[in-house]
Amino acid sequence: MPLIYGIHAVAEALKARRVSRLVHVRGSGARVDLLLGRAHELRLPVETVDRRVLDKMVRGGVHQGVAADLEALPAYTVEELVEQAEGPALITVLDSIEDPHNVGAILRSVDGCGGHGVVRQARHAASLDGAAAKASAGAVHHIKIATVVNIARSLEELKALGVWTIGLDGDADEAYDALDYTLPTAFVVGAEGEGLRRLVQETCDRLVKIPMAGEVQSLNVSVAAGVALFEAARQRRKVS
Numbered sequence: 001m002p003l004i005y006g007i008h009a010v011a012e013a014l015k016a017r018r019v020s021r022l023v024h025v026r027g028s029g030a031r032v033d034l035l036l037g038r039a040h041e042l043r044l045p046v047e048t049v050d051r052r053v054l055d056k057m058v059r060g061g062v063h064q065g066v067a068a069d070l071e072a073l074p075a076y077t078v079e080e081l082v083e084q085a086e087g088p089a090l091i092t093v094l095d096s097i098e099d100p101h102n103v104g105a106i107l108r109s110v111d112g113c114g115g116h117g118v119v120r121q122a123r124h125a126a127s128l129d130g131a132a133a134k135a136s137a138g139a140v141h142h143i144k145i146a147t148v149v150n151i152a153r154s155l156e157e158l159k160a161l162g163v164w165t166i167g168l169d170g171d172a173d174e175a176y177d178a179l180d181y182t183l184p185t186a187f188v189v190g191a192e193g194e195g196l197r198r199l200v201q202e203t204c205d206r207l208v209k210i211p212m213a214g215e216v217q218s219l220n221v222s223v224a225a226g227v228a229l230f231e232a233a234r235q236r237r238k239v240s
Helices: 007-015 030-041 051-057 078-083 100-113 130-135 151-160 198-203 221-239
Strands: 003-005 019-024 046-048 066-070 090-095 117-121 145-148 164-168 185-190 206-209
Touching (some): 003 007, 007 019, 007 030, 007 066, 007 130, 019 030, 019 051, 078 117, 078 145, 078 151, 090 100, 090 221, 100 221, 117 151, 145 151, 151 164, 151 198, 164 198, 164 221, 185 221
Parallel strands (some): 090 185, 117 145, 164 185, 164 206
Antiparallel strands (some): 003 066, 019 066
């Protein structure tokens, strides 16, 4: 079963009714005690362990005295992400992003801007438990996620569903804020350093960049995704 840790991540998982077992270190404080109370209300199994045991379970992660086993995330298709969106779909596609902290931060931005879902590849992708769940501040429990075999093929599916596929690429000619994101939109972001793979680039409808004014020529992928997502949210608020 997936394991998550940290007070906020566990609290959000309890809220989403995804916890199957709670594990804690006795005497970890009032906030952990509240989580224990909620777990008892939900009649969940609760296990008390030594801190060293929990340290080993989370492989060095900052657990704050609490962790939880999770039920599997609901599985969605690309079509369901689009069809279940309220208003024009706003989707984020992750192309081979393996850093769990980046994935978690992107999920947090997707949730914060009102995005409708995430498409990720089954291979060469960060796990959605542990560090990614913690970095997402619990957003992973509230976002619809489609796990696919082939990203380029999923982009073709999105296009067939009427969604514009916009790749973020530092070498693109167009600025990210020059496009109309009030239309159904999928932002496609690639791995740190390597960016979008060639076939994924070629499959996107458009490529855009975030202009950089300083000496550093690119943003962290999670920051870049957040910039684009909140630009889409800004445009949509303006016309609503």
